[in-house]
Amino acid sequence: MSWSFLNWSLDLIRYGKTKSLKRANWLRLFDVPKRWFWHFYIVSVCWNGFLLFVNLNLIYHRQSYPSWLIAILDVLSGVPRPDSQVPQLSTALVQLLVWLHSLRRLLECLFVSIFSDGVMHVVQYLFGLGYYITLGLTVLCVDRIGKGTASLSQVDWLQVTGFVLFICASLLQHQSIVLLAGLRTGKSGAVETFAHRMPKGGCFQLVSCPHYFAELLIYVSLGFVFGGLSLTWWLVVLYVFFNQALAGQLSHELYVSKYQSYPKDRKAFIPFVL
Numbered sequence: 001m002s003w004s005f006l007n008w009s010l011d012l013i014r015y016g017k018t019k020s021l022k023r024a025n026w027l028r029l030f031d032v033p034k035r036w037f038w039h040f041y042i043v044s045v046c047w048n049g050f051l052l053f054v055n056l057n058l059i060y061h062r063q064s065y066p067s068w069l070i071a072i073l074d075v076l077s078g079v080p081r082p083d084s085q086v087p088q089l090s091t092a093l094v095q096l097l098v099w100l101h102s103l104r105r106l107l108e109c110l111f112v113s114i115f116s117d118g119v120m121h122v123v124q125y126l127f128g129l130g131y132y133i134t135l136g137l138t139v140l141c142v143d144r145i146g147k148g149t150a151s152l153s154q155v156d157w158l159q160v161t162g163f164v165l166f167i168c169a170s171l172l173q174h175q176s177i178v179l180l181a182g183l184r185t186g187k188s189g190a191v192e193t194f195a196h197r198m199p200k201g202g203c204f205q206l207v208s209c210p211h212y213f214a215e216l217l218i219y220v221s222l223g224f225v226f227g228g229l230s231l232t233w234w235l236v237v238l239y240v241f242f243n244q245a246l247a248g249q250l251s252h253e254l255y256v257s258k259y260q261s262y263p264k265d266r267k268a269f270i271p272f273v274l
């Protein structure tokens with residue numbers, strides 16, 4: 001019984017290539033294709049695009065949020081807010097960057113990544129769908145409990161740093177996703193295999209999962225755009241750190257066990273550190 005519970009717990013943590021092929025048949029009943037990752041990003045593009053739209057309407061046209069959204073934010077943030085309060089511009093900027101990030105990931109899932117028959121648990125799938133809905137609401141909650149206002153004329157060096165870091169981290173993640181796709185194609189660009197090969201090139205020379213490291217940097221960059229003072233957002237960053245560190249470590253262990261020639265000095269997640 002406890003063994004089944006352990007297997008079930010591991011099944012909720014692992015997905016894709018780190019999910020063992022030798023699994024009980026009953027566990028496979030909960031599998032959904034990992035290639036459905038794009039569902040997360042289409043939900044995010046639609047939902048976070050909508051939240052950005054209502055926020056810009058409030059900032060520039062003084063149009064209040066829909067009452068159901070105000071009710072949800074009141075519950076989540078515990079801070080009732082007068083309808084007339086204008087949101088911080090940094091919030092709109094973070095919303096825009098979250099939207100751009102989701103759009104890029106959606107396009108990568110649809111047109112760049114080459115997915116195998118890897119799977120994830122249906123609970124992970126539902127969690128992923130809910131994650132980007134909650135993330136958008138969290139961004140708005142940060143605004144409610146934040147202090148002070150920000151306008152374009154008040155943009156400071158921390159926000160500029162955040163913006164630059166966002167662009168660099170996005171480029172790193174895109175490059176890594178392209179390199180992973182390249183492991184499955186031949187010189188002509190045609191798909192040759194769905195196997196998991198040893199990654200190389202770019203920041204794969206330093207870490208097994210530079211795209212996970214880039215994800216962490218993207219969330220850190222948004223913390224800077226928020227002005228660096230939002231505890232709520234740093235808790236989101238902490239979640240992403242543990243989530244991506246775990247996924248990175250599992251991938252790293254898989255590579256080390258699979259490839260005898262795997263570079264010994266290559267870290268799992270953070271270059272030279274972890």
Ligand SMILES: NC(=O)c1ccc[n+]([C@@H]2O[C@H](COP(=O)([O-])OP(=O)(O)OC[C@H]3O[C@@H](n4cnc5c(N)ncnc54)[C@H](OP(=O)(O)O)[C@@H]3O)[C@@H](O)[C@H]2O)c1
Nearest residue numbers: 016017113114115116118180183195196197211212215243
């Ligand atoms: N913010 C969050 O909470 C969160 C959570 C999860 C993921 N993400 C982000 O989403 C992105 C994708 O994550 P992921 O876990 O799906 O990454 P991943 O497992 O590395 O997969 C990315 C793509 O590369 C393929 N691939 C992976 N390893 C490969 C190898 N050794 N050889 C050939 N192809 C390989 C995968 O195919 P198959 O897997 O189909 O074989 C998939 O198409 C990452 O940038 C990550 O940071 C964010």
